[in-house]
Structure formats: C-alpha cells, structure tokens
Amino acid sequence: MTTPSLATARAVLEELVGAGMRHLVVAPGSRSAPLAYAAAAAHAAGALEVHVRVDERGAAFTALGIARATGRPAGVVTTSGTAVGNLLPAVMEADHAEVPLVVLSADRPPELRGTGANQTTRQPGIFGGHVRAAVDLLPEDGDVPARLAGPLAALAGRGPGGPRPAGPVQLNVALREPLHPAPEDGPALAGRARRLAARTATASAPDRDPGPRAVAAGPVVAPSPAAGQARSVVVAGDGAGPAAARFAEACGLPLFAEPSSNARSGPQAVGAYRLLLEAPLGRRIERVLLVGRPTLSRPVAALLARADVATAAVQPGPVAWYDPGRRRERVLGSWAEAAAFTGLGAPGWAAAWREAGAAADGAVARLLAAEPPGRPTGPAVAAALWEACRQDGAVLVAGSSNPVRDLDLAARPGPASPLVVANRGLAGIDGTVATAAGVALGTGRPVRALVGDLTFLHDASSLLLGAGEREPDLQVLVLNDGGGGIFATLEHGTLGEQQEYRDVVERFFGTPHEARLDALCAGYGVPHRRAESLPELAAGLAGPVRGRSVLEVRVDRRELRALHARIRAAVAAPAD
Numbered sequence: 001m002t003t004p005s006l007a008t009a010r011a012v013l014e015e016l017v018g019a020g021m022r023h024l025v026v027a028p029g030s031r032s033a034p035l036a037y038a039a040a041a042a043h044a045a046g047a048l049e050v051h052v053r054v055d056e057r058g059a060a061f062t063a064l065g066i067a068r069a070t071g072r073p074a075g076v077v078t079t080s081g082t083a084v085g086n087l088l089p090a091v092m093e094a095d096h097a098e099v100p101l102v103v104l105s106a107d108r109p110p111e112l113r114g115t116g117a118n119q120t121t122r123q124p125g126i127f128g129g130h131v132r133a134a135v136d137l138l139p140e141d142g143d144v145p146a147r148l149a150g151p152l153a154a155l156a157g158r159g160p161g162g163p164r165p166a167g168p169v170q171l172n173v174a175l176r177e178p179l180h181p182a183p184e185d186g187p188a189l190a191g192r193a194r195r196l197a198a199r200t201a202t203a204s205a206p207d208r209d210p211g212p213r214a215v216a217a218g219p220v221v222a223p224s225p226a227a228g229q230a231r232s233v234v235v236a237g238d239g240a241g242p243a244a245a246r247f248a249e250a251c252g253l254p255l256f257a258e259p260s261s262n263a264r265s266g267p268q269a270v271g272a273y274r275l276l277l278e279a280p281l282g283r284r285i286e287r288v289l290l291v292g293r294p295t296l297s298r299p300v301a302a303l304l305a306r307a308d309v310a311t312a313a314v315q316p317g318p319v320a321w322y323d324p325g326r327r328r329e330r331v332l333g334s335w336a337e338a339a340a341f342t343g344l345g346a347p348g349w350a351a352a353w354r355e356a357g358a359a360a361d362g363a364v365a366r367l368l369a370a371e372p373p374g375r376p377t378g379p380a381v382a383a384a385l386w387e388a389c390r391q392d393g394a395v396l397v398a399g400s401s402n403p404v405r406d407l408d409l410a411a412r413p414g415p416a417s418p419l420v421v422a423n424r425g426l427a428g429i430d431g432t433v434a435t436a437a438g439v440a441l442g443t444g445r446p447v448r449a450l451v452g453d454l455t456f457l458h459d460a461s462s463l464l465l466g467a468g469e470r471e472p473d474l475q476v477l478v479l480n481d482g483g484g485g486i487f488a489t490l491e492h493g494t495l496g497e498q499q500e501y502r503d504v505v506e507r508f509f510g511t512p513h514e515a516r517l518d519a520l521c522a523g524y525g526v527p528h529r530r531a532e533s534l535p536e537l538a539a540g541l542a543g544p545v546r547g548r549s550v551l552e553v554r555v556d557r558r559e560l561r562a563l564h565a566r567i568r569a570a571v572a573a574p575a576d
Helices: 004-018 033-045 056-070 088-097 144-155 185-202 242-251 298-305 335-342 349-369 378-392 402-410 432-443 453-458 485-489 491-496 502-510 517-524 534-541 557-575
Strands: 023-026 049-052 074-078 101-107 133-137 169-174 232-236 255-257 287-291 310-314 330-332 395-398 447-452 474-480 528-531 548-554
Touching (some): 004 169, 004 185, 023 056, 023 432, 033 049, 033 074, 033 185, 056 101, 088 101, 133 144, 144 169, 232 335, 242 255, 287 335, 330 335, 349 557, 378 395, 378 557, 432 447, 432 453, 447 453, 517 528
Parallel strands (some): 023 049, 074 101, 101 169, 232 287, 287 310, 310 330, 447 474
C-alpha cells in the first residue's frame, strides 16, 4: 500500500496532467516532499517536465512564463509558511492576465493548524480574489478527482454559471507524515507514472506554441456598404492577437498596435502612432474599436476618453482586466458587430495614416541615428532588438517601465512581427527574468528579453540554475541607466529640474545605484557582455541565442527627458 501522503500527491498530479499540464516548477521544502517525489517519478517516465528553483517567487514566475507562452496550465509547488506568500505577485499577474497558473501549496494537516506548529499559517484562501478557485484538500478527502473537478474547470474558464475568464487556482494540499516514500513505494510510483505517460502520449494536444492569450479570431468580416464609411481606427492592446491586424486590413482602417498585442504587422499598422494622436490627423478620429487591453500610452488613454469619439471593444467572452460597467466602451460580442460599428475606412483615411506613420517612423529613425556617434539610447536599442527577433525568430519578452514603451515607439511594423510576451496584467517589474526563462522552457524557442537595470536587479536571483537543470536559451538585454529612468519622462522629471526638488526626485524616484552587473553575472556563472556603442550592440545581437547570457547596454538617464522632447519635435514638424 502506498504511503498516504504520497498517494495524495500522486493523485493530484495525475489530475493536473489529465487537465493538460506538462510543466511543473518545484521549490524545495519538507512538507511538500510527497509532491516532489511524485513529480520526480512523473518526470522520469516522461509524463511531466519538472524544473527546480530555490526561490519561490522565481519559481512562480517561471511557471507563469511557461503557461503564458504555451497556453497550457503550468504548476508551481511550494512548502508551507512564507513560501506560499512569495507566490502572490505571480498569482496577481496571472489573475489580471488570465494565465492558467496552478499553485500547489503544501500544508500541515488540520490537527497542527493554529497550534503554533513550525511553518504553519492560514494558507487556505490566502490569495483571496486573485484565484478563480481554491480548494483545501485534506487527508480525509479520499476522492481527489471529485475535489479538484471544480478548480480545474475554473482554471480553464469554465464554471456552472457559464464561461468566465481563465486564470490561476490554488490547490492547498494538507499532508501528514511520513513525507518520504517507503521502500515499497518506488515500484508503484514508477508504474503509475509510466501508465500516465502512455495516456498523455495518445491524448490530443493543442498547438505546440499557441503563443500568449489572444482575442478569439473568429471569421474576419468586412462591413457591408450599408455600414457606411467613417474615420475609425483600431487600437490593439495587450492580448489582441493577429485577428486585430486582419480586421483592420479587411476594413481599411489604421491600426495602433502595442508590441505585446502581437498585432503589430500588416499594411495598416502605424508605428509611432502615439506621437500622432495629438496632431491634426489624430483629432479627426471619430470611432475607436478596442481589441485587447491598452496599457502603455497616455495619448491612447486620452483618445479613449474623448467625448467626441465613439468607442467600442471586441470581447467575445468575459475578461479579467476590468470589472463590468467600469469602462465606457460598448462591448461587442463578435467581429461582425465590430464591422458594423467601425464601417469601412473613409476615402483616403488609411492612406493618410500610412503616410503620416511612415514619416513619423522615418523622423524617429533619423533622429536616433543623429545622436552622438554610436551612443545607444533606449529607443535605438529597442528597434535593434525588434529587428533581431524578427530576423532570427526569437521570442521577445518586454520588460515593464521604459523598455516596452521604447518598443512601442521605435519598433517598425512590417509584414511580420516577432512573438512578444509581456507581463501587462499588472505591469510589475518583478519576476521578469524568471518569466522569460519560463517562456524559453515552455516553447523550446530562443528568447531575448529587454529589461531595465532595476527590473534586472529585482529578479537577478532567477539567473541561478541548479546542476542538471535544463538551461533555457535566453539572452537578457539590460538597458542600464543606473536607476529608474521612466520617472524622468513623467511629471516627476519636471520637478526634478527644479533646485527645490532635484535631490528628492533623484533619491526617491531615480534611485541611483552602482551595482556591477558583470560581477553579479559572474557570481551566477552567466556570461556577461557590455555594449558601449550601437555597433557593439549589433555584434552582441548577432548569432543565435544559446544558453543564458546577459548583454548590458549603458544609456544616459540624464538625457532621457530631452531625448523624448527631441523625438516629439522631430515628428511634429512633418506631421503638421
């Protein structure tokens, strides 16, 4: 007879594998040992790929990256106590971004709870409303499949009330001692794992690399002539997907696509669109169709709030990123309704935007090329990385703060665009290195991540990889400006130019540091390279991505505000 805690752990993993989970990230611990032994057996049999990480937060974001990039559930295992609390940032991101993340939190049995037992806290329900469902699986709950049926349905966006957003779930598993296998457990574990692997080998599977969550494509429907013509535009936010580009092309409408929309391609896409929204052409917009979630641009937010502009959003199903009734866009359930709303583009409308967009892109490129010879800037680095990923097929993971906005400004649309993954659910800087590693592990593709120095330092521990662990093909490109550059582009930057606030803004927002990234990388055994010029950047991006590496590019934070002012001026001249 199998040790009870091991039998429970095995049953839980079998249900998860049956629900489509193929990757599990394990953080070591004693109370979670039965889950680790069951996972090891499943890994050895080929039923599950298991990754081990010593940092629970990094483990959770690794699983998040896997789930986000593959579309399949991915799990993270932790022991009890503070280990579970370290998962909260990744769970929050998964909640708002609709990522199927499974938290397997090991816990003490009921008789030890509330007694002061070591590493024991109130774990059931610890994630509150950030999970779609939570179950406290007790040792007495013998029918594991029945207990997990509801949470696994919620994980996939199903429930008794009909469709709802997919998202994270918590399976809190109470385990009694003994927590290690008995001598007779080994053959039984291995046998069950082999049978599980055989079942998964014959099970139908989704596309190998479906990419990040996207709005359901459906048929592309061009509006009938009866819908009329209008000065409509399509705004593609995070998660919009290629369907937004196809719709814009079918209707003859300008397309304003954020990098992580994965719609920034095709003839209708306008590159530096946000710089044109306050120009005369932008003020002529009459209707806006929103696809996905807009997260980056104040000009886009202002456009969506304009009283003289009609707005609607394509949402074939429920979404998690806002509460019903809290936004002004009229919700449309299909692309046919969207076509009726936008109509066809007015004569010359799309052509005017193509011309203005090409002029703006050219102005930005010329200005960046005219900067002091060879000096890297954030937008120039983003443009170079975008093209490198377009050429070699690497996935681009965009860090929050300035990097993703630099991409939005300087990444030129073309016939095709790289696959972009970004944590835009809550747009935090935490866990970005781990997320990128998860994307590489989950898809099996090379990944290039663009992050700022603070984002990198926040998650540098995710560079750590244990002996024997599968190494992701991951190049982390760090824009190092010695602090928090994004605040220079906000109102704080204006205050920072005044003597009264200069020191306060620099200390509390600029957060200057002198961390040596080369020494940090050396400590983790990760190759480091520094690019001091654009030619050196090009050399660092040449060749395939193999294993882990860091490419550091030093940029000047003090010039950031002035640079963006020059870019706006350069675009405004031809635009007006």
